[in-house]
Amino acid sequence: MSTASTTAQLKAIAAYIQGYTSPSGSTVNALIGGRLYLRRPAMDAPFPHVVIRKPSSSTDPAAANLRETYELEATCYGRGRSQEELVDALADLVEEALIALQDASATLGVSFSKSIHRDSLPFTAPPADKEVFTVRLLAECVSWPGFLTAVV
Amino acid sequence: MENSPTFLAFRERWNAAVDAGLEAAAAVYVPAVQARLQHGYTSGKYADAHLVASSIKVSNVRGGKNRFIRVFSNIPFAAFWELGHHNVFTKKFERVEHWRAALGDSFVSMSTAFSSAFNGALQGS
Numbered sequence: 001m002s003t004a005s006t007t008a009q010l011k012a013i014a015a016y017i018q019g020y021t022s023p024s025g026s027t028v029n030a031l032i033g034g035r036l037y038l039r040r041p042a043m044d045a046p047f048p049h050v051v052i053r054k055p056s057s058s059t060d061p062a063a064a065n066l067r068e069t070y071e072l073e074a075t076c077y078g079r080g081r082s083q084e085e086l087v088d089a090l091a092d093l094v095e096e097a098l099i100a101l102q103d104a105s106a107t108l109g110v111s112f113s114k115s116i117h118r119d120s121l122p123f124t125a126p127p128a129d130k131e132v133f134t135v136r137l138l139a140e141c142v143s144w145p146g147f148l149t150a151v152v
Numbered sequence: 153m154e155n156s157p158t159f160l161a162f163r164e165r166w167n168a169a170v171d172a173g174l175e176a177a178a179a180v181y182v183p184a185v186q187a188r189l190q191h192g193y194t195s196g197k198y199a200d201a202h203l204v205a206s207s208i209k210v211s212n213v214r215g216g217k218n219r220f221i222r223v224f225s226n227i228p229f230a231a232f233w234e235l236g237h238h239n240v241f242t243k244k245f246e247r248v249e250h251w252r253a254a255l256g257d258s259f260v261s262m263s264t265a266f267s268s269a270f271n272g273a274l275q276g277s
């Protein structure tokens with residue numbers, strides 16, 4: 001795992017979230033069975049699943065543009081009434097993992113999260129699948145990623 | 153100090169200048185979003201985007217120390233196109249971000265409009 005590229009950074013965070021174990025012993029992976037996708041879900045992905053992406057980022061001239069502040073979006077999807085509570089519990093775990101995100105390893109770069117915003121999206125209507133229940137987490141994160149720090 | 157007439161008058165003027173800046177920035181952003189929505193969502197075959205474009209509203213400036221203005225649409229399907237959704241017709245996950253992209257496109261123009269309106273209001277021009 002590294003931050004040599006944005007994809008590597010996302011993969012590292014995905015692996016971190018999947019492997020996260022809460023103090024009560026719950027794991028994200030136990031709830032989604034490995035269905036954590038980058039950028040968009042796989043075609044016909046079974047529910048529940050999680051999608052993470054990095055919709056925007058900016059560098060800081062005060063830190064020689066080596067420090068990056070970015071948004072990390074983690075969206076949890078479930079389908080049907082039977083999965084509503086499951087998706088809420090899944091979002092709780094992912095939120096917990098993101099709050100605890102803190103890494104200073106040489107390969108991941110120094111990374112941490114600052115705050116999380118959470119929205120439960122309302123059930124929709126066609127063309128969206130009205131059975132899908134969605135919880136969206138938006139974390140503000142900071143990193144000194146390899147693809148920036150490699151230039152010095 | 154914080155209750156002195158001079159300070160209160162300055163604070164009122166400062167807030168009015170910030171409000172003027174926010175309104176100027178929103179005035180740049182709205183047409184940028186509308187222009188992008190003219191292309192519709194996905195291939196443009198969904199006419200819904202035009203409905204969203206015509207529904208964009210700007211709220212009054214709100215807040216105390218942290219003042220903000222809101223550019224929004226009350227049409228709910230705009231949210232699931234922008235945030236992503238599992239589409240029952242295409243059977244795919246669909247997401248088309250016009251609002252975020254318009255913000256990126258017009259950020260410099262919005263900053264310039266804010267500065268100009270802010271300075272103008274503060275200087276009383």
